[in-house]
Amino acid sequence: MIFTNNLFNDYISSCTRDFIETSKLQVYDVQDYAMHISGVMSSDYYMKEIFNSTLELGNVKTVALPAYESSEALRIWHKINKARKCIRHFSATEQLNLNELSSLLQNTLFISRVDAHGNDVKHRNIPSPGGLYPVDLYYLNLKAIDGLEVGAYYYDLHQGSLKKVSDGTVDSVFREKVFDAFSVTEGVPTDIDFFNASGVVILGGTLNRTAFKYLDRGIKWVFTEAGSLLNNIQLVATAQGGVGTCPCAGFIDDAIAEIINFRSIDQVPIISIVVGKPVK
Ligand SMILES: Cc1cc2nc3c(=O)[nH]c(=O)nc-3n(C[C@H](O)[C@H](O)[C@H](O)COP(=O)(O)O)c2cc1C
Numbered sequence: 001m002i003f004t005n006n007l008f009n010d011y012i013s014s015c016t017r018d019f020i021e022t023s024k025l026q027v028y029d030v031q032d033y034a035m036h037i038s039g040v041m042s043s044d045y046y047m048k049e050i051f052n053s054t055l056e057l058g059n060v061k062t063v064a065l066p067a068y069e070s071s072e073a074l075r076i077w078h079k080i081n082k083a084r085k086c087i088r089h090f091s092a093t094e095q096l097n098l099n100e101l102s103s104l105l106q107n108t109l110f111i112s113r114v115d116a117h118g119n120d121v122k123h124r125n126i127p128s129p130g131g132l133y134p135v136d137l138y139y140l141n142l143k144a145i146d147g148l149e150v151g152a153y154y155y156d157l158h159q160g161s162l163k164k165v166s167d168g169t170v171d172s173v174f175r176e177k178v179f180d181a182f183s184v185t186e187g188v189p190t191d192i193d194f195f196n197a198s199g200v201v202i203l204g205g206t207l208n209r210t211a212f213k214y215l216d217r218g219i220k221w222v223f224t225e226a227g228s229l230l231n232n233i234q235l236v237a238t239a240q241g242g243v244g245t246c247p248c249a250g251f252i253d254d255a256i257a258e259i260i261n262f263r264s265i266d267q268v269p270i271i272s273i274v275v276g277k278p279v280k
Pocket residue numbers: 084085086087088191192246247248249250271
């Protein structure tokens with residue numbers, strides 16, 4: 001009998017592989033892509049209609065929801081959610097310190113309980129397809145701070161540590177690589193202020209971690225899990241105070257994959273979150 005390790009078999013169809021490939025942003029597409037997006041954003045009609053959209057169902061039975069009873073915990077929950085927003089401009093003089101970064105990462109993703117019935121399965125604070133946890137957090141540290149060099153790090157939630165995954169290039173070269181991956185150039189104005197940001201969190205998915213069990217459908221849930229983490233990081237930053245975050249989808253996928261040392265076609269950067277000290 002031949003034993004195989006399901007985790008390392010390829011369960012992803014060629015169509016899905018094609019989608020992953022064609023959804024990547026390539027250097028040669030950046031300009032056209034940026035023009036396409038600014039075409040949408042410069043239209044007041046689109047911005048208003050898109051932002052305020054609801055599903056138009058016509059004349060259907062409608063049930064008004066009653067005022068709900070609030071608790072202290074819910075009031076706090078509501079307050080944090082209400083205050084959450086994207087922050088794109090960061091202080092030129094202040095950086096997140098290691099404590100602030102630690103709190104941001106360790107409150108975004110942590111072990112919430114150990115299942116005594118299974119093989120000591122560790123559950124996290126987010127739901128996950130089959131508990132397979134296909135999404136990992138990486139941090140690109142753009143500014144050297146006390147206790148943390150410039151470079152790319154993997155967040156090990158089991159140890160509560162950051163593990164350096166980039167090589168020992170000089171700081172300016174690393175920063176340049178990151179700026180290139182986001183197609184930004186120091187001195188040229190950008191929507192998100194990468195140049196004063198402390199760093200960038202990358203949510204990286206390992207596709208086969210769900211596909212080996214759920215086949216192609218599992219890919220959707222890698223993205224679903226990334227959504228939970230994206231929401232968490234913004235809410236944690238809001239609750240923590242003094243931390244600005246903004247998701248950024250505009251990156252050259254293969255360049256980010258290289259920076260965080262991805263070595264397999266199964267590993268894909270899904271979304272990035274720029275973090276820094278908000279301008280006061
Ligand atoms: C998946 C995703 C990708 C995003 N990418 C970008 C981006 O590339 N650049 C940017 O400025 N904002 C980006 N945003 C932020 C949205 O523009 C922002 O959430 C939206 O305008 C609503 O504003 P608010 O979050 O401050 O309420 C992204 C948000 C999400 C969820």
